[in-house]
Amino acid sequence: MIQAFVALGSNLGGPITQLQQALQALASCPQVGKLRCSSLVRSPPWDGSTQPDYYNAVAELSWQGDEPLDLLQALQQIETAAGRKRHAEHRNAARTLDLDLLWFGGIRRDGPRLQLPHPRMLDRAFVMRPLAELAPTLVMADGRPAAEHARRLADQPLTRCDWPPDTHGT
Numbered sequence: 001m002i003q004a005f006v007a008l009g010s011n012l013g014g015p016i017t018q019l020q021q022a023l024q025a026l027a028s029c030p031q032v033g034k035l036r037c038s039s040l041v042r043s044p045p046w047d048g049s050t051q052p053d054y055y056n057a058v059a060e061l062s063w064q065g066d067e068p069l070d071l072l073q074a075l076q077q078i079e080t081a082a083g084r085k086r087h088a089e090h091r092n093a094a095r096t097l098d099l100d101l102l103w104f105g106g107i108r109r110d111g112p113r114l115q116l117p118h119p120r121m122l123d124r125a126f127v128m129r130p131l132a133e134l135a136p137t138l139v140m141a142d143g144r145p146a147a148e149h150a151r152r153l154a155d156q157p158l159t160r161c162d163w164p165p166d167t168h169g170t
Helices: 015-028 068-081 125-134 146-152
Strands: 002-010 032-037 040-043 054-063 098-104 159-161
Touching (some): 054 125, 068 098, 098 125
Antiparallel strands (some): 002 054, 032 054, 040 159
């Protein structure tokens, strides 16, 4: 089993429910073993637009298989089932569900469909703080631990929220 981390985000269509359903869908994937989830956080849109706030979390999972594109495909199927519409011209558009593969067993990849580790994760508190909660000593591509990056991004606005009590993985 390969250790992987997935960022979850939503700001449309009942965002917390969207994230709960995504976690349930991940848990039901036959290739997923252990699954646990960080705290839930709320943050303003990354691009400063007038969209609704985003709710985000990070899931840690064990994946049976050694090909990260298989996990990416599973994540994209979950997004599609949640009504996700991809708009190439609007990279930061509001969305029902966004699942990003952040890290997959330490593999580095720079392909057209997938870049690992995720190329923008180190700049985003809504990714690094939940990730550091799950794996503070996880070493990032720059050789520094996740917790150090989370501290570095402390000035980015972020509010910790409570998951509803029936949420899987918490």
